[in-house]
Amino acid sequence: MRLSRPQIQDLALGVLGILLFLLGWELIGFYKLAGLTWPRFSTVMEYLFDPSRRGLFGRAMGASFSMILGGYLLGFLIGLGAAMLSYTLKPMQPGIDRLASTINAIPPIALAPLFIVLLSREVTGMAIATINVFFVIYVAATSGLEKSRQNHRDLFKVLGASKSTRMLRLDLPAALPSIVSGMKYATPAAFIGAILGEWFGASRGLGLLMVSAMQNFQIPLLWSAVFIASAASLIAFGLMSLLERFVHGRFS
């Protein structure tokens, strides 16, 4: 893939922006412009990559990432399932729409105690991530499923295709670009859900590290935990953007 001149310029400026951001972070910490609770970038990196803390961060990442991944997969399946249900059974659609948007409107801090009672403390993060992902996927998939063309639907009907054949061979492929865009926007939503859930008393994970570091003034630990979560979310988002570009090139 050859880049044009403006694209190279954009790339260079983007990299420059990130470098300036990191430099600003370092300098504010060095001159203590924002007080003692703003550590230098290099301090955070040193803290983060210190071999003695590999176990601590490894365990926290393992716990959080498995919750995020579990919530993402579950939310994806439920969201897609609900969208397919409301697409096949049209009369149910307004009710499912309204239920989905009501559930989405309940603030996660209000849902957390419900999940703690119904499920357990440990999986509360996963449950909130599931709900966040579910809504994004549901909205993306319902609008995507409407995108198959009427004349194609007629053709399938005339040729005697069953409903499930039509769903599998026509409607779902037509919806794929929307669904993949939804999957991209669902990644930060899954991270937010899991971290918020862990703030409500999980016994491990990055969210727990953040809250206990905040309360105990462990500034480098606090920034390291937030840095890991942000970087991981960004990487996942970047990978999803690549997938989105591929699918959009192939299916639309």
Place this chain on the structure above:
Amino acid sequence: MTGFATRARGFLAKYWGVIGVLLLWQGWVWAKDLNAIVMPQPLDVVRDLVTNPGIYLSNAALTLTLAALGLVMGMALGTAIAVLAWTSRLLSGILIPLGLIFSSVPVVALIPILARLLGYDVKTVLAIVVIISFFPAFVFTSAGLRALPPGSEDLFRVFGSSPWQRFIRLVLPSAVPSWMIALRLSAPPAVLSAMVAEFLMGTSGLGYMFRQSAADFQTDRAFGTSVVATAISVLCFTLATLAEKRVNARWS
């Protein structure tokens, strides 16, 4: 009478899902004969809401004020920076990628860092909402400032308008629809982040009230807070959507 019947049917078609969940909840509490501390019934929650409206209203008003003020300030700041970036290729090349990166990171995770930086205070809650609403405003306004109707720029140039006139009459108006998208997308997170910040720092408002009542095992009040919070978040989203529709109808 028939008007009432059709309206009732329309209501049922939209809300059967929500009503079903509420009935299931009530039925489940009855069937398992649960203690009110573990799981209050919907009826208890309604009773607490109706008998103590003052405490709900005052806390909700505080949270809503913080969220609305922060939203407006964040949007204004984001728009100002986007306009500034628009004037220079260098600035926009540096700032836009950073804006995109920050808007795809779980920004809620920054709340503990900001709480430590700025202190446990009402002003911190406001600052958090400002920062969280800033990024969508910046990203969408930047995109809008560049999405001019095709040919319009040439028209302005042919009629000999000054760059300033071009900016005021062409560029700013064409950014308004994207600006409205940013408003709709930022409204619910503004309420949510205000509540999460109040919850974590224990200052005041709905988030604090929720934490306090959960700690005192007043589960009916904790759920009542959830109901109020949900209502506020739905209200903000609905208002922002209405504003977006109205502006779009007038603009295109």
